[in-house]
Amino acid sequence: MNQTPENNKSGLLTGILIGGAIGAAASLLLAPKSGSALREDLSNAIHSLSDKTRDLASTLKQRATNAADTISIQASELSEKAQEGKQIISDTLQTVKEDMQG
Numbered sequence: 001m002n003q004t005p006e007n008n009k010s011g012l013l014t015g016i017l018i019g020g021a022i023g024a025a026a027s028l029l030l031a032p033k034s035g036s037a038l039r040e041d042l043s044n045a046i047h048s049l050s051d052k053t054r055d056l057a058s059t060l061k062q063r064a065t066n067a068a069d070t071i072s073i074q075a076s077e078l079s080e081k082a083q084e085g086k087q088i089i090s091d092t093l094q095t096v097k098e099d100m101q102g
Contacts, residue, residue, distance in 0.1 A: 021049050
């Protein structure tokens with residue numbers, strides 16, 4: 001599979017978020033607290049993780065959009081250069097043909 005720096009960063013960030021969530025949940029569950037305090041802490045941790053997940057999804061969506069735009073622009077430029085090259089070759093062949101006939 002092709003590993004790009006963006007894929008590696010994305011995977012690292014996802015791993016950090018998951019590891020952080022597991023660590024937070026473990027510390028909350030192992031800490032001596034009353035049931036209501038534990039539920040409140042878990043609720044806060046879930047909301048925090050949910051917010052971070054939304055932020056990550058938004059960031060990834062924006063980066064994917066930017067990458068798609070960049071690729072589209074580069075593909076268009078490459079296509080234009082290919083057309084220019086095709087025209088140069090066609091003109092050159094036409095000139096050679098005319099020189100051979102004349």
